[in-house]
Amino acid sequence: MDMTHLTHRAGLYYVRFIVPKDRWQDVGKVLNSSTGLRRDILKSLQTRHYKEALKLRDAALNTIRQEINHKLIQAGFSPLHGHAVPDWMDEAQFLQEALKARQALQIASTVEDDQGTEDWPFSESPRDRLLEGMECFLEDQAYRMDQAGQNGQAYASRFEEIALGQHTPFALILDRWMRDRESSTSHSSQSLDRATLNHFARYLAHSKGLEEPEDLMAFLRQQVVEEIPPRVLGGFVEWLMDVQGLSVKTASNRVTPLKVMWDFAIQKHLLPKPNPWMGATAGLKQRANRQKIRLRPFSEEELMALLKADPDEGRRWNWGSAIYDLMRLALLTGARQNELASLTVDRVMTDPHSKGVLWGIRITDQEAKTRNAVRSIPLHPLIQPIIARRLKAADQSNPNAPLFPECKPGGPGEKRSYYFAKRFPVFRRDVLGVQSDKLVDFHSFRRNFITFFERANAHGVSACTEMVRDRLVGHESRSLAGNTYAAQDLGWDLCTDAILGLVEKGMPQEVVEVLRE
CATH class of the missing domain: 1.10.150 (DNA polymerase; domain 1)
Structure with missing residues (x-):
């Protein structure tokens, strides 16, 4: 979770503006600090929601900076950015005005025209006239700022450098x-x-x-x-x-x-x-x-060890159930870690289009890694009870209720797999040893799914084609026909046959027996 310049107190989010160390005394003076120093400024964003606080953060920091700069300039100090601007113009407005001048000069013609007069009998280009007007404005503005005790020349020089494209802050x-x-x-x-x-x-x-x-x-x-x-x-x-x-x-x-x-x-x-x-x-x-370290699928022995192990044994945490369930779901769906951890009530398909077939889960564009990852995956009977149990425990009146509420959002993308991704390696090392770090990870369940799929195809399961495999795992098809011309939805019955065939003909029988326990 990115809490830079944010703090959370009594349920509300606050923005924290950090004053540069060499300006503590100046800011403390203009803000009438009792200690004479001001190290930071804390203001409420008036929201209890993290995502909303993130959206408000930058604008709030900019507003605080502008307010401080205004007071510093009024007191005769330079602003925090070290640039002189009029007290009626904040830094953002100054840059906007200088940019407008630059854009006008860039598109103005440099071809001289004949608009001379008796008093000024010289030809000028439209760009020359814009420059002259800008120089008159800057000269006047610099004079007024000097009279007000501000550094007018610094303001005029900086404005001109930006307008002429010499300086781009x-x-x-x-x-x-x-x-x-x-x-x-x-x-x-x-x-x-x-x-x-x-x-x-x-x-x-x-x-x-x-x-x-x-x-x-x-x-x-x-x-x-x-x-x-x-x-x-x-x-x-x-x-x-x-x-x-x-x-x-x-x-x-x-x-x-x-x-x-x-x-x-x-x-x-x-x-x-x-x-x-x-x-x-x-x-x-x-x-x-x-x-790059080439990671591989779990071996049969490793799979057996992981599936038989108790994730809660000897550990004081609440991740055992999530690890137990997500390992099995990943192995029999080929779905990615975050796709599974983000499952909600409305993403479970308990009544697919065809009668008498499997339940399924939907991966939507909110958690899909790519456009091709938006898909639906049938649930094999071996793992359907996991989803049924999770559905029963969830608030089914709320379509967005998570099936894995223990997987709290976190990290830069607020992903529900963020904290789980830190817990599963602990469990894996305990079962397989630390040497497994450079060989396998949670994604190896997905590698196993694809391996079993290929074995089922080799053993004659007609539904386990390359195109069906790509659709189920959310990969872009390698063939032009499959990627460009074939329907994205190949049919629920075909995908169901592939999932059933994968377990029957592609998965080692010993692993199937452990999943049935």
Whole structure:
């Protein structure tokens, strides 16, 4: 759970704005702190819901920052970002006005026209006239700010640098890009974005020989894109792996949001081409594949040991039932960990389209990993009692009631498998030993499902085709015909025959007997 700048008290969520250490005294003075210092500011978001608090967090932090800056400027101090703006204009508004000026100058014609007069008998282009107007405005504004005791020249210089495309503060890009991401990407993707931006801010401070900023995002917003040398950008991936200790795959994933953000900024004419992150991860995929540990299905002996073991034996926790049930469901459905942990009452099919066939479960687009993972899976009679028991214990009047309420949401994507994924390895190590870490994991049940499916096909189960297998496990079909032309729903009866055939002809009889116990 991402609680950065958030705290939870008496059922309500609060946003916590952290004041930079070198400004504690200034902020304490303008806020009339009794100690003369102010380290942070806490304000209620007036919500009890975590997801709503996440949505409100950034806007609340920005509002607090603007209020503090306004009071600092009134008291004669520089704002927290170190930039001088009029007391009637906050940082966001200043950047917006400078961006408008930049966009107007970019599209203005540079072709001179004949609009001279007797007093000014020179030809000018539309862009020249815009520049002249901007300079007059800035000169006037700087004078008024100087009269008010503010640094008018600093304001005018910064405005002009942004308008002319010489300086692009990250704040200018971040505000627009993050608004776009909120409307078009999942919560887990936005969490990855924030992790990347925090790493990038930490890296920029490191490259300048600075200590790590207390507020990484505030520091990043201050940085000017044009002032970052290409060699510094080029060293980011190495720093992630050599200094931060990230794996090759994770380091590569950290670069992707930066590439996407730069593409967005180029598309919106905030930055010029080319994108400096193009090719930044070249060779990393091959390197990651060389380092990648190839996990396998459980052996028959390992499956027997796991299925026979008591998950609650010797442990003071409430995960035994979930481990017992989810192992069996994963083995006989091929579903992913989070797909099963997220099951709700309305995703259980107790009355499928054909009479006399199996119950089923539905994987919807809310928990599906990809578009192809949205599917329905029949439940073999060996595991149907598990779902029946879970349904009976759930609040069936609520369609969204979870079948696994012990699997609380957590992590960046608020997934119900988050905490379970930390508990199952403990159980697995106790049963199979720590040496199993580099050989198998919970996903190995899914590998077993596919292995048994292939065995059933080899033993003559006509329903266990490659296309049916791909539909049941939620994979994209390798064949063009299967992926493009074949129906997504191949029929409940066919899928039922495949599940029954998998157990009858593909699964070792000893494992079947343990499942019947």
